[in-house]
Amino acid sequence: MMNKRTKLQSFILYALVIFLVVFCIFPFLQILSTSLKHPIDWGNPSLIPKVLHLDAYKELLGLMPPKEIEVPASIQRLLDNPALSETKRQALLAKFTSGGDVFSFGRYMLNTFVISLVTGVCATFLASLAAYAIARLRFPGQSVMANGVLFVYMVGGVLLMVPLYQMSVSVGLASSVGGTLLSLFLIYLIQTLPVAMYMLGNYFRTIPFSLEEAAMMDGCSRVEAFWRIIMPLSKPMLFTVFIYCFVIAWNEYLFASVFLKQYQDFHTLPLALQTLFTSKNAIWDRIMAASMLTLLPVIICFMLANRHLSGGLTEGGVKG
Incomplete structure (x- = not known):
């Protein structure tokens, strides 16, 4: 007692x-x-x-109305020159008008969201297939594969960064925006797949095999039993794995800073925030507002997925 x-x-x-x-x-x-x-x-x-x-949030979200900046007398005389074309006049005036777009936060958030969403969906899908094969099928080297998927975490990202970038350059992927984004996506898959496979593999073992046998006796193939039985029953863990992969890609900085350095329009939020810290627009309220907006999607994801996360993590850790 x-x-x-x-x-x-x-x-x-x-x-x-x-x-x-x-x-x-x-x-x-x-x-x-x-x-x-x-x-x-x-x-x-x-x-x-x-x-x-709230001005910092309004500036980052592009909600600040344009405001005129005082035009110097020398520039004003130039604008009054009738020989100046309308195109050049508008270009000069644009330099003295602030539209609040000091930091393209919306663009960087969209870049990060797209990369993270694609990584989360693809990693969850591929991990579910691999984890099911490891948990249910019998083939040579199964135990080695089941225990060796986490080997990638024994090597630090700093050590992998240079050879991965050299490989990307040697095959010509780093020479274009599309190839660079593809390289970054593949790296994020490498980072997330091992743990995703491990989590899903443990969860699949908790589902009684008799359910699949019953489905196959009713005429379903193994593939159909997987999609109709295993996947619906694994929604909590699938959601857990998706959130894990999404957050890893959302917060990743090291590889993005190397692969996307020359493509500023495609920077992700962690990389863009580092650029903001060292720019002329580095004002404390703006930096902190950008940090809060970067955290917000992750917090919302965890709040919405809290029930699935708690159920998936506890049930996936028990062997059937």
């Missing part, structure tokens, strides 16, 4: 839990607070802004 905790032990336990929770969420609260503060309020140590300032 387990001994009950004393009031002092319970107090210490709860205090430690509260301390760990506050310790983990404090950086995010600080980021949110700074992103909502007016520049004159940055020195305020309080997490609650004195004045709610």
Whole structure:
């Protein structure tokens, strides 16, 4: 029989839990607070802004109305010259008009979302096929493959970066935008497939094989039994694996910084944020607002998938 905790032990336990929770969420609260503060309020140590300032978010999302900047007298005389063409006049005026597009956040978020979504879908699909083969079929080298899929994590990404980039250059993929994106996509698959296969393989073993046998006795082939029985029953783990692959691709910086460096329009958010930190537009509220908007999709994914994540992770860890 387990001994009950004393009031002092319970107090210490709860205090430690509260301390760990506050310790983990404090950086995010600080980021949110700074992103909502007016520049004159940055020195305020309080997490609650004195004045709610949303201009940083409006600038990043392109919601700021265009504002005119004072045109120097020399430029104004040039604009008044009747010999100046209308095209050149508009080009000069555009330099003195701010539309709030100091950082193409929407474009970078779209780039990251597309790459992460494609990676998540493809990795989940391929991992489900491979994991089912390892969990259900019998073939030479099965145990070696089942235990060796995680070998890729024994080698750091820094060590793989140079040879992978050289391979991409040697086959001509790095010479075009499409080839570079394909190379990056393949690398993300390599990074996510091993764990995805491991998680799905453990989950498939918890599903009784008798369900597949019953389906095959009713006339289904093994492939049909896989799609009609295994996949519907594996939705929690499939969702878990998808979220895992999506987040890995969403937050990846190392390979994106090498492969996409020369293609600025195709930068992902982690790479674009690093560029923002060192640019003339590096203002604290804008940096923190961009960081919060980068975190938001991941937080939303975990909130929506919380039920599937908890079920998938616990059930996938038990062998049938």
